[in-house]
Amino acid sequence: MTVYESMPEDVELLRVKQHLLSISGFESKVAAAIRHAIDEVISGRYTGRFSIDQIDKTEKTYIGTKVQHMIQHHLNLPYGKKLDTVIAGIDVDIKFTIGKNWTIPLEAVDELCLLVSAQDEKSTFQVGLIRTTSNVLNMGKNRDGKRTINQSGRKKINWLIEEGALPRNVLLSIPSEKIEKIFANKSGQDRINELFRLCPEIVFNSAAIESVASQKDSSKRVRDARRALEKEGIMIYSGYDNEQITLHGLNPIKKEEFISIYSLTKMT
Secondary structure, three states: OOOOOOOOEEEEEEEHHHHHHHHOOHHHHHHHHHHHHHHHOOOHHHOOOOOHHHHOOOHHHHHHHHHHHHHHHOOOOOOOOOOOEEEEEEEEEEEEEEOOEEOOHHHHOOOOOEEEEEEEOOOOEEEEEEEEHHHHEEEOOOOOEEEOOOOOHHOOOOOEEEEEEEOOOHHHOOOOHHHHHHHHOOOOOOOOHHHHHHOOOOEEOHHHHHHHHHHHHHHHHHHHHHHHOOOOOOOEEEHHHHHHHHHOOOOOOOOOOOEEEEEEEOOO
């Protein structure tokens, strides 16, 4: 995490920064908030989608609203009357982007903005603070009168987290030919079976399982896959089976995660 020196006269910015960085587990809480927001908008359990590229423009815009609410929830920040929230007694707007810039509405000009961005394909995110005075904004406006941060303004962003680790969207790392083969199956159970068959030793969380199955009950799909694939010498474990997982020379996983491994007898 890299923190740059802010403008010394902006006492409010310093107070907000100090408050945020004093929150226990600040970075991990923001990471969880972003992951939660993206996964909810993609809504894999209902749509079978797993990538931001698969959602439409309106949904991409809604991710920003969802991130705002999730950050406030995870950091226990109150809702503001003038702007999104109040931090250390100061009004702050929360702006999120999956692109390279943020759009600042008229009501947030000259105010403090908490800037959040994420790159799901790289599993990274950033958080910074800026006072959105006119000199840090581009002159051009969109149809809603919103302006973006100019090149000079980007240099004035006070980074709280410059390259945070976003919980991994593991389905984005699977080769496209395997993804196509998995999703070519019509039934959710067959897709889950193929996922564990084609992707051994990859850790999947419940969100990934639900996206592939297009069903909510990921645990049942995994249980059924475990019975089916055991006949092929493929074992499926959860974090409750870490003792078995470590026998294969792999790292322990979380209780709510799953991994498929070719059995030791099959390997020999």
